[in-house]
Amino acid sequence: MGISYFRTAGTLITGTGSIAEVGEQAKKLEATKAIIVTDKIIRETGLLSKVTEPLSAAGLEADIIDDVVPEPPFENLEQLAAQIEGKGYDLLIGVGGGSALDITKVLSIMLTNKEDVREFVGIEKVKNPGVPMILVPTTAGTGSEVTYNAIFTDTRDKVKKGIVSPYLLPSVAIVDAELTLSVPPAVTAATGMDALVHAVESYTAIRAGELTDGIALQAIKLISRSIRKAVYNGKDLKARENMAMGSLLAGISLGNAGVGAVHALAYPLGGKFKVPHGVANSLLLPFVMKYNAVADLKKFAEVAEALGENIEGLSLREAADRAVAALAQLSRDVGIPSSLKEVGVTASDIPALAEEASKVDRLLNNNPRWLTMKEIQKIYEEAYGAVEEPSLT
Structure with missing residues (x-):
């Protein structure tokens, strides 16, 4: 048997109703200023209340940014990074499907690594750990909450490209099937x-x-x-x-x-x-x-x-x-x-x-x-x- 590595999220929380744990997990991460990264569809469904209410109960009010687009291009990342940079966020909470989670993962490292995001494409090209993350999938599909990959569309080359780094793994992943009940x-x-x-x-x-x-x-x-x-x-x-x-x-x-x-x-x-x-x-x-x-x-x-x-x-x-x-x-x-x-x-x-x-x-x-x-x-x-x-x- 050769040498192998096994990596996943720092803490995995699963089960119906497990989203109620998000506030306590944010406290354990000693978060003082959090932002929820999501898309407009998720915000319109009202699902975010299942995240914001436990956070509030734990004494943490979170900002929300909902400009994630499906199959996101690098330009979407750059736009979102510009909106949150310099705001002092010490916790990112990704809520949504694979696009929202992948965006959150890379925003985390963009806050601590100043290179152009395209420099991260490939395997282990990220120098510094990112801002702590909690990832909350609302679809049963990508598994992005437990992978150290993030996939984006390069509009210049018209092809998908991947960023692969252990720094993309979240501190906590919360998988609650109730959040998927309204998926069409x-x-x-x-x-x-x-x-x-x-x-x-x-x-x-x-x-x-x-x-x-x-x-x-x-x-x-x-x-x-x-x-x-x-x-x-x-x-x-x-x-x-x-x-x-x-x-x-x-x-x-x-x-x-x-x-x-x-x-x-x-x-x-x-x-x-x-x-x-x-x-x-x-x-x-x-x-x-x-x-x-x-x-x-x-x-x-x-x-x-x-x-x-x-x-x-x-x-x-x-x-x-x-x-x-x-x-x-x-x-x-x-x-x-x-x-x-x-x-x-x-x-x-x-x-x-x-x-x-x-x-x-x-x-x-x-x-x-x-x-x-x-x-x-x-x-x-x-x-x-x-x-x-x-x-x-």
Whole structure:
């Protein structure tokens, strides 16, 4: 066994009603001036009262900034940083989906590191720890509350880029399924499938290991058995609890084992075509799995079993094929587009997409099968013309 690191949030608080702990956690961090970072939709839902009331009870009044935009570009970060710099905030509280949490994480380090934010793109390029953070997800999807990654759109290059640093981990993460009850079906589907992609990719990644394998498999089980209920009966609290825990576990696995080619191929879709991250990932998952599975048939057979597929009597190849088909069906069941045509991609766009994806070495190097540009382009072509369930090649 080689040397590995395992990192997650400093303190994890989970369970229905756990948001009530936010005030006490802020006190333990000795906060004197806090700001809540969120978006306008979250503010309009009234969810913020579940955060501000416990803070007030603990004697801490928090300012609010709600200018986070979906799939945020670096310009959104710079705009928000300018608004909070020099105000003396010693605690940032991120409330929302992955965009709000990623913004909060990077605002934290922007307050203590004066380089241009684009200088942080890549792995461990942040010099100084940031301002303490509490992260509160309101969707079950990104797992951003427990990862040291943050993803942004580079509008210049029209591609997603990642900042990776242990300084992006929060002091506290609070995961309360009640905060997800009002999430609409389409968002529940996209974020939930995103979490499932995190679990599958991290389980089959090159950097996967004993510490992450069990976590990832449990995430696959929880999400695959609950996402249909969460999408089509959003008030089902048990389904929401399973999704929240599944997303959290997938985030922990992702944060330590990493992900692979699904994310690498999804980044250009988000950057150029504004395809939401979860949609891009789940659309591409079966097609990338089709290529990856032959590199580790045993692990992909185990994915099939975790998905609830009956693999008794099947060969490893047949079981792995069953995993690919099951994930394609699940994605369709919750309303995710099944081809690139449906998200605005044309055949002439594919070579440029392949070229951009081939540059995402950080993720491609963690993929269980080495993919050349030719293979990446073929995956895009198959996802573009998809009419049947993918099967192994």
